Amino acid sequence: MLARRIIPCLDVRNGRVVKGKQFSNIQDVDSPSKLGKYYSENGADELVFYDITASNEERDISLHFVSEVAKELRIPFSVGGGVRTIEDFTKLLRNGADKVSVNSAAVLNPNLIKQASDRFGSQCVVLSIDAKKNKDGRYKVFINGGRKETEWDVIDWAKKGVELGAGEIVINSIDEDGMKRGYDIDLLKKITDEVNIPIIASGGAGKLEHFYEAIEYANIDGVLAASVFHFGEIKIKDLKNYLKDKNVSVRL
Secondary structure, three states: OOOOEEEEEEEEEOOEEEEEEOOEEEEEEEOHHHHHHHHHHOOOOOEEEEEOOOOOOOOOOOHHHHHHHHOOOOOOEEEEOOOOOHHHHHHHHHOOOOEEEEOHHHHHOOHHHHHHHHHHOHHHEEEEEEEEEOOOOOEEEEEOOOOEEEEEEHHHHHHHHHHHOOOEEEEEEOOOOOOOOOOOHHHHHHHHHHOOOOEEEEOOOOOHHHHHHHHHHHOOOEEEEOHHHHOOOOOHHHHHHHHHHOOOOOOO
């Protein structure tokens, strides 16, 4: 059985790691390179770095901060935010990223997924999806840092992403982001039932049980979280020991 991955997420704005709730009420946490080094040395399986305002501000991701974090890591590094072109992929991979995450630009130009997959391999292409349930009870795809609803149904977009060559999907529940009520199991299960590439759960972790529930009931491949790790509420090694006791395969 493949080991389930524990993945801290650095949401970066103006060179600082920040965290909020439902994509708002942002507060400062720490420097990305300092946190990256800490997680690399303390049991994280991967690290994700998102420049959370790059797409909405229509600017490029800060390569300086990406390279500074990459220097501190001994684990795989996924980077996203403001990625719009194949050249952006090239720059990020040259500056230490192992994977590149696309979100808004992929919705606006789906062929970007195929171009990147063809050039760099699907293992380098992560499709990040910000999902929110609308008033009709359907999960819709949002872009621009969760600010703009699109016409895409989440399941349809996930399947399209796989068809185009994405090697992994990070599915983030806007409704649960930072709320610590647990991952959106219904959303995750809809995705894992329909696609056959690794799925990473994001948005909602607040206690140990939430990680187990996402793995057990939605069969996801990795669990991503931010604030519970950043503020020391849950230590990654404690989480892994807890999951191991629940017969979940993890890297210790």
